[in-house]
Amino acid sequence: MLPTPTKYTLVAGAGEGQTPLNAFDRALLESGAGNVNLIRVSSILPPGARYVETLPLPPGALVPVAYGAIKSSTPGDRIAAAVAVGIPEQGFGVIMEYSGYNYREEAERIIRQMVEEAFAMRGMEIKTYMVKAVEHRVQKAGAAFAGLLMWY
Amino acid sequence: MLPTPTKYTLVAGAGEGQTPLNAFDRALLESGAGNVNLIRVSSILPPGARYVETLPLPPGALVPVAYGAIKSSTPGDRIAAAVAVGIPEQGFGVIMEYSGYNYREEAERIIRQMVEEAFAMRGMEIKTYMVKAVEHRVQKAGAAFAGLLMWY
Amino acid sequence: MLPTPTKYTLVAGAGEGQTPLNAFDRALLESGAGNVNLIRVSSILPPGARYVETLPLPPGALVPVAYGAIKSSTPGDRIAAAVAVGIPEQGFGVIMEYSGYNYREEAERIIRQMVEEAFAMRGMEIKTYMVKAVEHRVQKAGAAFAGLLMWY
Numbered sequence: 001m002l003p004t005p006t007k008y009t010l011v012a013g014a015g016e017g018q019t020p021l022n023a024f025d026r027a028l029l030e031s032g033a034g035n036v037n038l039i040r041v042s043s044i045l046p047p048g049a050r051y052v053e054t055l056p057l058p059p060g061a062l063v064p065v066a067y068g069a070i071k072s073s074t075p076g077d078r079i080a081a082a083v084a085v086g087i088p089e090q091g092f093g094v095i096m097e098y099s100g101y102n103y104r105e106e107a108e109r110i111i112r113q114m115v116e117e118a119f120a121m122r123g124m125e126i127k128t129y130m131v132k133a134v135e136h137r138v139q140k141a142g143a144a145f146a147g148l149l150m151w152y
Numbered sequence: 153m154l155p156t157p158t159k160y161t162l163v164a165g166a167g168e169g170q171t172p173l174n175a176f177d178r179a180l181l182e183s184g185a186g187n188v189n190l191i192r193v194s195s196i197l198p199p200g201a202r203y204v205e206t207l208p209l210p211p212g213a214l215v216p217v218a219y220g221a222i223k224s225s226t227p228g229d230r231i232a233a234a235v236a237v238g239i240p241e242q243g244f245g246v247i248m249e250y251s252g253y254n255y256r257e258e259a260e261r262i263i264r265q266m267v268e269e270a271f272a273m274r275g276m277e278i279k280t281y282m283v284k285a286v287e288h289r290v291q292k293a294g295a296a297f298a299g300l301l302m303w304y
Numbered sequence: 305m306l307p308t309p310t311k312y313t314l315v316a317g318a319g320e321g322q323t324p325l326n327a328f329d330r331a332l333l334e335s336g337a338g339n340v341n342l343i344r345v346s347s348i349l350p351p352g353a354r355y356v357e358t359l360p361l362p363p364g365a366l367v368p369v370a371y372g373a374i375k376s377s378t379p380g381d382r383i384a385a386a387v388a389v390g391i392p393e394q395g396f397g398v399i400m401e402y403s404g405y406n407y408r409e410e411a412e413r414i415i416r417q418m419v420e421e422a423f424a425m426r427g428m429e430i431k432t433y434m435v436k437a438v439e440h441r442v443q444k445a446g447a448a449f450a451g452l453l454m455w456y
Contacts, residue, residue: 002154041190062345
């Protein structure tokens, strides 16, 4: 099997570029996840995974990540991305992602409800809650990214 | 290299949530794939992979999956997702995914043709055919998911 | 951790099918990546990765890939996909992907600028540049795909 991640951190970033993909690249760089190969996953924090402030990711490494992201080429758009994780007393955590045309505070409010709903669905209780969010006002082409990076 | 999967099963689920992502989370839970990290792949069944009724997936595990999924926030929408695999006498199988505003029977009819076309393109003949599909009528925010989970 | 890829190649293909997914399947087959499980990543060439003309990918293998792709069901549409990588004197390379309703030459022009911008953002200089692009005129349902496949 593929090895289950044992560490994680939350990151977020936003930025501008000449194209939406370059803006996304900038957002990744701002978040600290710009020089790796992100593999998008949905979206469970493995039991026992340990939070770390920063992950020393080797360039080009294959890095599992649950993320929310949004790109826009409409000047003036306000965009936001958020990622959050709820962790119970014991066992796995549940990650939720959000992106939309919104303020950061609103993104954080919505994603909190999403994590709460995910826990209610599973009959679980949140012990620890973590969130990372970012907002951005588009100038030419902008992107916002928030992700929970998993590592070993 | 990454280890090539050796087992597989087909799952499907649908459900409601307060947001489309929560509905997707519910659909995953209903299917039995709600507590792992799905890695989406396109979309070949490795040669010799063995069908199993259920996969004992550890929570948070990285699980390769080929899937069709659809979310809708329009009450009354009928949505369907399907996954199917054709397997020849020998060698690899080909997986197809479908999602749309449709009935389950129609999803199953369409995906069958898709698998047949994929085999015709490769000059291969289907020996075994498996399909899993689900439909859902949206109340507030709904999602349907059908996937072929690969494992070891 | 997941093993970091050590080899790569660039591929592209386009084609027709009865459905957009079958057209995508055909495009993958034309490119030589039709019988594996592509795992989409974003999008760094690991340092020291070695270019090879062709990769002997086992059927059903899990293959990391950075790609651009587009599907269309509108007869007459001209679609293009491109992938490009810039590599500095030392260290990791940066991959960019493009897809759109466009000619191949235009796709190649745009993606060159994208790679240049990605290097400028990182304060790096391109030593080697590689691109692969394809265009297609849609008959019934068409797809174009260009990817940088990573392997071991």
